[in-house]
Amino acid sequence: DTAVSQTPKYLVTQMGNDKSIKCEQNLGHDTMYWYKQDSKKFLKIMFSYNNKELIINETVPNRFSPKSPDKAHLNLHINSLELGDSAVYFCASSQGILAGKQETQYFGPGTRLLVL
Amino acid sequence: GIQVEQSPPDLILQEGANSTLRCNFSDSVNNLQWFHQNPWGQLINLFYIPSGTKQNGRLSATTVATERYSLLYISSSQTTDSGVYFCAVAPSYSGGGADGLTFGKGTHLIIQP
Numbered sequence: 049d050t051a052v053s054q055t056p057k058y059l060v061t062q063m064g065n066d067k068s069i070k071c072e073q074n075l076g077h078d079t080m081y082w083y084k085q086d087s088k089k090f091l092k093i094m095f096s097y098n099n100k101e102l103i104i105n106e107t108v109p110n111r112f113s114p115k116s117p118d119k120a121h122l123n124l125h126i127n128s129l130e131l132g133d134s135a136v137y138f139c140a141s142s143q144g145i146l147a148g149k150q151e152t153q154y155f156g157p158g159t160r161l162l163v164l
Numbered sequence: 165g166i167q168v169e170q171s172p173p174d175l176i177l178q179e180g181a182n183s184t185l186r187c188n189f190s191d192s193v194n195n196l197q198w199f200h201q202n203p204w205g206q207l208i209n210l211f212y213i214p215s216g217t218k219q220n221g222r223l224s225a226t227t228v229a230t231e232r233y234s235l236l237y238i239s240s241s242q243t244t245d246s247g248v249y250f251c252a253v254a255p256s257y258s259g260g261g262a263d264g265l266t267f268g269k270g271t272h273l274i275i276q277p
């Protein structure tokens with residue numbers, strides 16, 4: 049069984065379009081995340097979200113918005129796509145905080161977005 | 165925010181060699197993970213190790229939290245070990261919320277047959 053899954057795996061689209069990437073986890077975790085990996089392979093947190101709190105990295109443009117229909121899903125909506133949005137987007141999940149320690153984060157397979 | 169530095173940035177070894185990858189971080193952490201990103205782009209969890217020592221087959225890791233560094237050891241390297249190894253941390257001051265991980269820039273490892 050896949051623990052953290054993402055769809056689609058590949059997404060090619062035109063500048064200016066609006067697109068969504070879906071993420072689902074079957075681990076029963078409370079917290080989910082979105083990360084962006086750029087062309088130089090640098091990984092950076094975009095959002096972390098549980099049922100109480102959304103933490104947004106201040107460098108993320110407001111064209112990006114996470115939407116969580118339930119605890120097992122965190123989708124990423126991107127409006128008015130730009131060339132610079134081309135990257136690999138990873139979803140992750142964890143149990144959050146346990147005994148003062150942040151628990152292990154498990155990553156999905158990634159969605160490769162290409163904006164033309 | 166917390167800084168994460170990994171060394172070396174690149175490493176080329178022959179099959180069968182041993183290697184040590186280092187991760188330095190600038191503040192106390194309550195999460196430290198090592199990942200292997202394979203040539204297909206998958207991020208594979210290797211260790212969750214905010215402190216102490218763990219071993220898994222040919223891989224082992226040690227984190228000395230008081231000195232703010234972690235080491236990943238790979239013994240008897242195989243070509244399938246090739247890829248990028250990332251260290252990622254969450255700072256202790258992140259409080260009650262589950263903050264995202266801050267990643268280092270990675271060590272690109274190539275194992276030649």
